[in-house]
Amino acid sequence: xxxxxxxxxxxxxxxxxxxxxxxxxxxxxxxxxxxxxxxxxxxxxxxxxxxxxxxxxxxxxxxxxxxxxxxxxxxxxxxxxxxxxxxxxxxxxxxxxxxxxxxxxxxx
Numbered sequence: 001x002x003x004x005x006x007x008x009x010x011x012x013x014x015x016x017x018x019x020x021x022x023x024x025x026x027x028x029x030x031x032x033x034x035x036x037x038x039x040x041x042x043x044x045x046x047x048x049x050x051x052x053x054x055x056x057x058x059x060x061x062x063x064x065x066x067x068x069x070x071x072x073x074x075x076x077x078x079x080x081x082x083x084x085x086x087x088x089x090x091x092x093x094x095x096x097x098x099x100x101x102x103x104x105x106x107x108x
Contacts, residue, residue: 012033012097013030013031013032013033013036013088013090013097013098013099014030014031014099015028015029015030015031015086015088015099015101016028016029016030016101017029017101017103018065026067026068027065027066027067027068028040028053028065028066028068028086028088028103029063029064029065029066030063030064030066030088030090030099031062031063031064032059032060032061032062032064032090032092033061033092034061034092034093035058035059035060035061035092036058036059036061036090036091036092036097037056037057037058037059037090037091037092038054038056038057038058038059038064038088038089038090038091039052039054039055039056039057039087039088039089040052040053040054040066040086040087040088040089041053041086041087041089042068042073042084042085042086042103043084043085043086043087044084044085045082045083045084045085047085050073050084051071051073053066053068054066059090081104081105082104082105083102083103083104084102084103084104084105085100085101085102085103086100086101086103087099087100088100
């Protein structure tokens, strides 16, 4: 898997794709500067919703991880390499903060 994005900024929403290793499965990891209501949606390359992983769920500040490797759409790719996007929306401080990044899945 690969991701595109910017480096984290102080006190801002930031997300990244994690790679599988003996201690952590592949997934999406995100940092919240404060308690927030979070939604996480996977989109195909044309912007159509594939799956909603989180919908208006409460999270405390800190780093959080959502596993994606075992989900059916991630295991049953129609091509050897397939592009998706994920959209992370966190509501805190009276505002909505959005982080959208490309996610490339490859057959293993």
